[in-house]
Amino acid sequence: DTGVSQDPRHKITKRGQNVTFRCDPISEHNRLYWYRQTLGQGPEFLTYFQNEAQLEKSRLLSDRFSAERPKGSFSTLEIQRTEQGDSAMYLCASSPYRGGNEKLFFGSGTQLSVL
């Protein structure tokens, strides 16, 4: 399978716990993106990487959120001290950057529920 892979598919946690999500992009793609989507809304941008460099972060990415992409391959998104408002679908996407007009390929997402 050469698609974008996200793990886990579902995560249920208690408020205050830390969670970490993983994304494996399509292997030849140098850009990797994280978005968050709540029910009935469109995805909202969180952050993105080009290779291992984190080029942009949204204001939505509070100090409780951290994303990494070591060695420019897979990426992890960690949420510390989770809150009920963090409940959402976390989507990862990748693309081969060639100037900006590239389609994004999305994974199936990680559904987070904070109790």
Next chain:
Amino acid sequence: KQEVTQIPAALSVPEGENLVLNCSFTDSAIYNLQWFRQDPGKGLTSLLLIQSSQREQTSGRLNASLDKSSGRSTLYIAASQPGDSATYLCAALDRGSTLGRLYFGRGTQLTVWP
């Protein structure tokens, strides 16, 4: 800040109808406009990408147009089928510093019944 709006929010049609989904954006300085499809509980699938210099793109029964001056894009679906049932989202890529942030609308939930 770019704001993207989609109308209608939901649409239910019989099989075979031709459809038009609308998308509007507030800042015309976009790099491209993209249309996605999302099935329930799933990620997004890219359908069409229209570069800022283009007026339209076609793929099979889908045709998307772009009018930057009026801040509008439309997705035309010909001869709709039940398998087209999904949420359709449009997204604008701004001419920002790093060309990495897409602004999405809330989507149009389409139901095509047999």
